[in-house]
Amino acid sequence: MRPQSAGNWLALPVVAALGALCLAPLAILFAYSFFSVDFVTISHDPSLKNYARILQSETYRGLIARAFGSGLLVAAITAVIGYPVAWFLAKRAGAAKTMLLTLLLVPLYSGDLLRIFAWRVLLGAEGAINRSLIWLGAIDAPLQGLLFSPLATHIALTYNYLPFMVIGLWLAFESLDDAWLEAAADLGAPGRDRFRRVTLPLTAPGLIAGGLMVFVMVVGDYLTPQLLGGASGVTVISAINDLFGTAFDWPLGSAIAWTMLAILMLCFGAGATLIRRSSLVAEGA
């Protein structure tokens, strides 16, 4: 047996496990999305009814659009915050770099719920922010909009997923040669042009990679809006959850899940193409 084919055989268990545990459930879900519910049983006559329902329903379309809107918004905010942080880590942190990177990841070691409840403590009517503002005399009554609002959800989501954006950008900054920025300055480019014409295009792969990660995770986040969003906590993910649970409409739930999946795959494809194109540049194929 040639070593190469031995390697292929050794990879078989992994491929089989991935197929059975990851791809098969998705395939089953995909099949379900073409079925329909007949009172309490599931009818196995295939149709596109579920997808038609999603298209026609303003509620579902709205929920899907809101999920992707949130993903884009949080990705954008984390990019704006992440750029200076990543630049500092790569170019200025020096010996403290390892420690700062570890600190950046520390929140990820604690549980989701823990972080969410921490934000409740901060944002609640009796929370740290309201108390301080009242004590300072800036307000008379607690600000109610802080907690259980889209604001609270997006603050927590940004906080949760910022490390992923920073890591992506940090890697990009590590491979950004300072000589390029010096060359740009040498050729007459002021600071903002150096960012626009050199830093931004050369860190774009990191921005896209980090952005995709944040985007996907925000779109799929269930707990944060549920526990911090109040009335706005109804998301497309919670809708899918309801359809599989109390509403017992697995086919519609599957169809929504697959619609989300298809859109996410499109986003990934677009991102991957962009990264490949910019790394072609970097490696000069």
Next chain:
Amino acid sequence: MAVAAKTAAGRRTRPLLEVIALHKSYGSVQAVRGIDLSLANESYVTLLGPSGCGKTTLLRMVGGFEAIGSGTLMLDGMRLDDLPANRRPINTVFQSYALFPHLSVLENVAFGLSYRAVPKDRIKARAREALATVRMEAMADRRPRQLSGGQQQRVALARAIVNEPRLLLLDEPLSALDRRMRKDMQIELKDLQRRLGMTFLHVTHDQEEAFALSDRIVVMRDGRIEQQGAPGDIYTRPATAYVADFIGGASCLPGRILGPAGKGYAIETALGRHVVPGVAGLSVGARAVLCLRSEQVALGDTGTPAEVTHAVYRGADWLLECVAGGQLFQVAHAGPPPAPGETVRLSFDPDRVWIAREAA
């Protein structure tokens, strides 16, 4: 610009670049310790020295990439100190070339023109002209990483000269090229500088490169200027033992000055007394060195006895290493070499060798 009018008047009379009492330290390390230097217009000047001598730091301060510790930089009589790099009429060819990997060769060269008073529709044409100057117009649409080192070097050069800088800085530009390529580029650099009538300030640790290119060589050591002058002066009349050794690897025989004699001094060395020309200002009793270059020492029937330790074939001749009086000498020898261990006699023409200071 008002600056342009001023320069036209001042161009003939004052030096292009003046470096006055320049200092720079990093923490407790003094990289540049008090440099005074002036560059004539349209000259090719080389900063020559080993790594860590402060030559690159000096260049980076002129370019605006490094803040000045203390002292002043003047270009065309205008203070550069507080001008950021992007507003100095100076361009740089970087050691790593620093070509933008995401832009084509043409876009790289055109980059700086968008910050000059060049009409938009002329930018591409000007960039192509600059590429033609370095014979790279055929590569205009390639990416930098698709080019060889020598080609990247030419593009970096085109990207800098297209902006018609008052001063062009070159930071070890040939160090990444192989020997053959380096020779070709040396000729091209010198030729380009003459054709463009531009002033080049070139940093290198390679003395051959400095000789091939420069109108003037500035030898640096430990953040100071050890000696500056025309290449011929530096080679034949080194001021210190350091310069004599660094430039052309002269053997420096230590001695003591006995007093002025003839056109130079009488010097007492381990190999006897000699009367030899030397640097001005050596007093009686001062410690000095007698500098002997390999081509100035000959084997003969008379002279100082020495033992041959090595013989290295160099193609045109042999380089012999001989020891006499505990001192190592190098001798260029045309004929078949004596075997190592053999005793030979060394002699030199006292009028053609030189006495230098032991230290600055």
